[in-house]
Amino acid sequence: MGKTAMNVLREDIIIDWVTSQLxxxxxxxxxxxxxxxxxxxxxxxxxxxxxxYPFVPLxxxxxxxxxxxxxxxxxxxxxxxxxxxxxRAPATMSIESYKEFYSGIIDVAKRYDLRILGGDTDIAETGSLRADIVVFGFAKGKIANRWGAKPGDLLAVSGRVGLSSILYYYYRQNSVNCSITREMLEEYGWGQLPKPAEWLALKENVHAAIDNSDGLALSLHYLSEASGVKLIIDHIPLHPLAEECIPKERILDEVLYNSGEEYNFIFTIPAEEESTVAKLGFTVIGKVEEGRGVYFRDGIEIKRIGWVGGAGYNKRR
Ligand SMILES: Nc1ncnc2c1ncn2[C@@H]1O[C@H](COP(=O)(O)OP(=O)(O)O)[C@@H](O)[C@H]1O
Ligand SMILES: Cc1ncc(C[n+]2csc(CCOP(=O)(O)OP(=O)(O)O)c2C)c(N)n1
Ligand SMILES: [Mg+2]
Structure with a gap:
């Protein structure tokens, strides 16, 4: 890391500092x-x-x-x-827009049977729309921490990866090989989470888990680092639209490094759970070995690149 990079306000540098301080x-x-x-x-x-993204409805x-x-x-x-x-909303925003955004939060509360217990409202003269959202829940049994992966475990994910890569590609290049439909945006809004009941049944056997908010490659690195293990990837469940919308030669890089916000659950679990994992609709993408880093089966390295607040996508640490 260069000398100047140390002085830049970046999410990863701040998180390292604050977590070690506390x-x-x-x-x-x-x-x-x-x-x-x-x-x-x-x-x-x-x-x-x-x-x-300007093309995403509130x-x-x-x-x-x-x-x-x-x-x-x-x-x-x-x-x-x-x-x-x-x-916190700017007074320049219409009340209809505000209600539209809030209705999205209510949609999630209904879908997952959550109670919205309260909050806080601020109106500023100008500026951006900001929402800080607290969610809490109760756990029975095991907590699936980011650490705890063991050599020999299978590595699996929920859903498909790459829908958000299409949106980022479109945002950047102003074109993709397909039209951005309402259905795609709806699917992006809900994310690629598993059904709660299925995940809660499976998690008792899960060794380590993370959700994919910052991109597939970076999330895999976070999981690998937290457990001090090597991850070997042999299959990525691409979203079918990623294959359709992103130029062929760019698909793999976009899905690995310019993804995130899809909230796929990425987890490791003992190999004897393979049939349960498949039955519940998760996809096995690889395995855990002794060592460090994230690699494809042929030894090619998956880089530690993804979304980092303050740096954006694609900045190496
Ligand atoms: N401002 C903060 N104060 C204390 N802890 C923080 C702060 N920001 C992030 N963290 C901690 O750093 C870790 C990583 O955060 P983050 O990358 O935002 O996780 P996630 O992607 O799951 O939201 C978490 O354990 C989080 O609680
Ligand atoms: C205008 C715009 N640029 C880029 C993105 C992509 N993007 C923004 S934040 C983010 C990662 C998720 O960040 P955050 O909500 O801070 O999640 P956390 O890691 O804290 O869970 C991604 C992929 C976007 N959605 N909109
Ligand atoms: Mg966070």
């Missing part, structure tokens, strides 16, 4: 136990200049914002129960 182990959500009740709680922010953006926060709680193995939401 002795926090990097995980997707926080865990708190009180009188034998296990509470899993998370906050994630949405800010329109960072998270809102209701879908509201869904994506709430889903991003909920995903961290569910992936740890808790049943999400409630939401608090603090929203």
């Amino acid at each position: 002795g926090i182990q990097k995980n997707d959500a926080a865990f708190f136990e009180h009188n034998e009740t296990k509470i899993v709680i998370n906050v994630d922010s949405f800010e329109s200049t960072i998270h809102l 209701r879908i953006a509201g869904r994506r914002a709430a889903t991003g926060s909920l995903s961290d709680v569910l992936v740890k193995g808790a049943v999400p129960r409630g939401i608090l939401t603090a929203i």
Whole structure:
């Protein structure tokens, strides 16, 4: 890392500093136990200049914002129960737009049976739309931490990867080999999370888990680093539209490095669970070995590149 990079305000540098200052182990959500009740709680922010593509309707953006926060709680193995939401909107925004965004949060609450318990509202003269969304839930049994992967485990994911890569490609290049449809945007808003009941049944056997918010490659690296293991990838479940919309020679790089916000659950589990994993609709993408780093089976390295707040996509650490 260059000398100047140290002085730049970047999400990864800040997170390294704050977690080491406070002795926090990097995980997707926080865990708190009180009188034998296990509470899993998370906050994630949405800010329109960072998270809102101009072609995404506000209701879908509201869904994506709430889903991003909920995903961290569910992936740890808790049943999400409630939401608090603090929203700061500019007075330049119409009340209809505000309601549209908030309706997206309500959509997520309905889908996952969460109660919106309250929040906070601020109106500023100008500027961006911002929402800080807290989701909490209760866990029974095991917490699926980011660490704990063991050599010999299978590596698996929920859903498909690459829908968000299409949107980022379109945002950047202003064209893709397909039209951006309402259905694609709807699917992006809901993410690629598994069904809660299925995940909660499986998680008792899961060794380590993370959700894909910052891109497939970077999420795999975070999982590998947290457990001190090597990950070998032999198959990526590409979203069929990624194959259709992104130029063939760019697909793999876009899906690995310019993805994220899809919230696929990425986890490791003992090899004897393979048939259960498949039956529940997850895809085995590789395995865990002793060592460090993330590689394809042929030995080609998957780089530690993805979304880093303050740097954007594709900046190596
Ligand atoms: N401002 C902060 N104060 C304390 N801990 C933080 C802060 N920002 C991030 N963290 C912690 O750093 C870790 C990684 O955060 P993050 O990358 O945002 O996770 P995720 O992608 O799952 O939302 C988490 O354990 C989170 O709680
Ligand atoms: C205008 C715009 N640029 C880029 C993106 C892509 N993008 C923004 S944030 C992000 C990663 C997720 O970030 P965050 O919500 O901070 O999630 P966390 O890692 O904290 O869960 C991605 C892939 C976008 N959605 N909109
Ligand atoms: Mg976060």
